[in-house]
Amino acid sequence: MASGQRLFVKVTRDSLPQVKDKYPFLYLERGRLEIDDSSIKWIDSEKNVVPLPVATLNALLLGPGSTVTHDAIKTATAANCAVCWVGEDSLLFYAAGFLPTADTRNLRHQIEQSADPERSVEVARRMFARRFPDANLEGKSLKEMMGMEGSRVRALYQSKATNYQVGWKGRKFVPGKFEASDTTNRILTACNAALYGILCSAAHSMGYSPHIGFIHSGSPLPFIYDLADLYKENLCIDLAFYLTREMAGQYNKHKVSEAFRDRVIDMDLLAKLALDIPEILGEKRARRNRK
Template identity: 30%
Template sequence: APPMGQGRSDVARAHARLWADETARVDVARKMYAYRFGRVLPHSDISVLRGIEGGRLKETYKIMANKYGVPWHARRYDRQRPEAADLPNQAINHAATFVEAAADAAVAAVGALPPLGFIHEQSSNAFTLDVADLWRAEITLPLAFSVAAKVMRHPRLSLEPETRREAAAWFRKHKLIPNMIDRIKELLHVDDRRRHAQRV
């Protein structure tokens, strides 16, 4: 899916309209969770959905650790001392950073509004984080654990550059940014293909 082009305000207007309406905002958040869970949950309380997602992630960490043969204890992240984390946690941090960069590119490409998150709040890039999290189980964690396993087997490898190299390959293989662009437009109910057809 190509970017929608510079100067287009369709996405920004749709984004602002949905975010400003409390009911619509919750509906978009529920749709985001539906993508992540693979089904629509009946809950409309975002805090409940966050709790369900937290439990799901704990299981996903264990599944990924077992799949790639990586020792796993718990998710730990110290913003002040990220390098103090164990290797799997550092790998997750690096992978998440690269996926967020891809999401940032997708959000910018379509002209969406980064501060207006539907799940994340009080961040200048809240919507970017929302988009990145849609690929947490599909891309971020498999990427992180696969690289962690590789670095454990080959200690001479450096974790951050290796994660960066693998991330680039994974993103190309999975067409991550084009898929993010499509997902954003779907979430915000923007159909630029129909609009283009009307102009032709």
């Protein structure tokens, strides 16, 4: 909790912070989440009790060995704090529960943009423009821009490998065989999964759907994967090669989790999302969810 001083902020029921004002996430494992006098507390495996100010948290990530009461879920969602079920150290993202938004304006806008082929490509073009600021994307098809992105990412991997003097044989991930990957790929997998959890909870909190994408398709969370590609370079890719060198190739999950969390906070990711998502979807600003 040393780096979590920002967690303990007093709020009232009428002044719940917006997504951009919240602490990104808190990961918990091997313990019990329950309520105490209408607030939430965490009881760990050694019976230590930690009060959790969920009104200032964007998401609770519950890892292995976690149990939760019905009232704890009600209290968390009433404070607009997402509850996600994840693998150890957030290596896998399983499921999430959210407070249904009372204001569907953002969701309707997202659906309207996605349903119109021309507007949908324009949204995708705005996303790609952030990765190709000097390129003229006008008139390019989605397929052409995806081809450009594939080449960019492959070159980025190789560039980072060269800069950090780390061996690289390509991106490889086999579900269920995490330990079989090399250190860099393991860090990438862990950071990607944690990023998806944060983005999923933030999108829901702002009234958008993770299931309505503009670039990715045929997957459970296309909009989340669309957004993740905007932030992976610093939060996941650069970090993976940097940590591989720092850890001398020996994977350390605690160092990975701490370093990823630090980068998320340094980037102020939630504040960026509050501005980036509406801009990408062609809105001036996102409306705050009504309680």
